[in-house]
Amino acid sequence: MADLDVLFDAARRVQAKAYAPYSRFKVGAALATADGDVFIGCNVENAAYPVGTCAEAGAIAAMIAAGAGPIASIVVIGDGEALVTPCGACRQRIREFATAGTPIHVAGPEGIRRSFTLDELLPHSFGPDNLADTTR
Template sequence: MPSLDSLFEAAKAIQAKAYAPYSRFKVGAAILTPNGGVFTGCNVENAAYPVGTCAEAGAISAMLAGGENRIEVIVVMGEGEHLVTPCGGCRQRIREFAAPETPIHVAGPEGIRKSFTLEDLLPFSFGPDNLSA
């Protein structure tokens, strides 16, 4: 099973590939699945800014394309002095494929800065279980 260090390195490597010519704010994300799969994504902007794709959304898409559908752990990598946590939309996207206790690690170039659970970032969330019959 990949370590947290290897997830950090995967998020850092994909962050460098982000396409952010307008905001110049590059983000990378790496997901570990229960089967040991690692899937990454980076933010992708376009000229119709702010219509773009977040790193977490890209990693989730890669996970699904790779045949997996559960998030065990996620690392989100950003720059600057402030924590780069998933945006509201990505918190909900993560919720679709993760349990409330799923760890979300927020990283900067120096390493993991802070760790949360999904429940910490999205308390009292609405998810797939709300729609189950």
């Protein structure tokens, strides 16, 4: 798995490339697989607000497009004083490709601010295992 410093640096670099002309709130994400592959994503806004894309969604899409996975660790970086945790939809996206114990690190420009497990951010979640045996 990739080093946490590598993930932080990758998330910080891609954050600068975010397309956020409306909110001016740039977010970057970098995730690692158990094989050490790193995938990045940034938020991409759209004038029709609901069709924007979160940074985490972009990183997950890049991972899937490369035929990689599952997620072993993820860093999400945003500016401001408050923690920039994944939104509800992204928590569910992460859940699709991670385990309850997968670490999610929340960062600001100065570094990692706090770390959570997926289960802490999305307790009692619904995921692929809920649909594993639907033949009964």
